[in-house]
Amino acid sequence: MNIGETLLNLWNSSGFAAMFQGDTWKCAVMLVIGCVLLYLAIVKKFEPLLLCGIAFGCILSNLPMGGLYHQEIWDAFMDADSAFYHSYGYVMKNGGLLDIFYIGVKTSLYPCLIFMGVGAMTDFGPLLSNPKSLLLGAAAQMGVFAAFFGAVLLGFSGSEAASIGIIGGADGPTAIFLTSKLAPHLLGAIAVAAYSYMALIPLIQPPIMRALTTAEQRKIKMVQTRTVSKTEKIIFPILVTLFVALLLPDTAALVGCLMLGNLFKETGVTDRLSDTVQNALMNIVTILLSTAVGATMVGSNFLTVETLKIVVLGVVAFGLSTAGGLLGGLVMCKLTKGKVNPLIGSAGVSAVPMAARVAQVEGQKANPSNFLLMHAMGPNVAGVIGSAIAAGFLLSVFG
């Protein structure tokens, strides 16, 4: 036995050796990016439940010789001319662990299950007590379509632009759902941008809120809304599912799961299911989803000028969605002769409940006796439905 040759073979088959060959420098850069994302998640607490998994997935898929994720398998999966076009059997047979995780993203299983958990954790009472909140949820989708238009101007294709635009919906599962269908090669960049900006909402929104509203408007106190009966809360998810899914069938999976989760919460006879969906299932799916999304951040896809454009367009989308919601709030303030505080419009950008909390904080800064949280929750949950409708529209056009 030649010890020197054995050691040399061992070295040559290691990831360390592979790191210095050919194009693998990109993997090294991605490993650093993965560590930076981990730092943001752990130290800065940027959406840690998701960013931790995304960052670690990025590290795992960029380990040279690791074989956990194979971009070439998914390229073949998406190539209509390939013998393995849409062949999950091929992925199962030849894929690594993260490829198998990724099947759940590709089939939209994870985003839908996450939406079920979100539904089980959401109280639609504020929306039911003040249905006009839905208008603010609609107004706050402005950033989605403005960023879509901006992305086309910057040279992205229609499908890619639609996936980038949905970042403005401030709704991670919806962004992943749409991107995995329309532009899977951009999934890593879009997911990281969406979740990072969602974590930065307390920094992004307040300057826009102060710029678009006067101190007097921010001081407006809103009156308590009516109490919503339990029966109304039970009928609501059934009604929304029927209505929205019939209007835009492409949203049936997302809205259906959101409302099924909410029905579990509200029936009062499915507490065990509601508890499982809110906690155990949500946590398990979050682990699988975040790791799988992180795995798509392979150097060849991520280290491109497009990623920088996505980062810029993402923040523009967030800002414009906030502005759209605030403008909607200003219109409602005017029409109701000052009974609506326009700040609640900014909560129309989904991101439940962070955006509503920001509206509460800003309202209280202007008037310490102001309690906008419950009023802002209406537009906030309306934003979830609004972004699902926006995604359904984009999917029906570009899908």
Next chain:
Amino acid sequence: MLLASTLDDISIADAGLTALLGYAVVFAGLISLMIVITLLGKAFSAKKTAAAPAAAAPVAAAPAADAAPAAEPAAPGTAGQLKLHDVPPKTAAMLMAIVADETGKPLNELRFTSIKEVK
């Protein structure tokens, strides 16, 4: 025709039109939903107000000697009056928010009847 050009290479004009149409569809969808929810809410409010006099009738028929002084009737759909004893409204609001947070229940599912400072 817009839908004919919904290919990946979309022109700027079509992109603008798609964006406007998309925004309009979101508004149309949510406005329709708003109308449906408003009608649902109105139906429930009407049902509640119709049920209220029926429930009040037996009380009115009870002997006058047993009757307590009549309280101000609460507006339909409200959670009733909250009595504050030596507690400023701001502190009361904070306390209610804390209780809602600790119990994990939304404020509109909780009913506070009185808040009193223990001295």
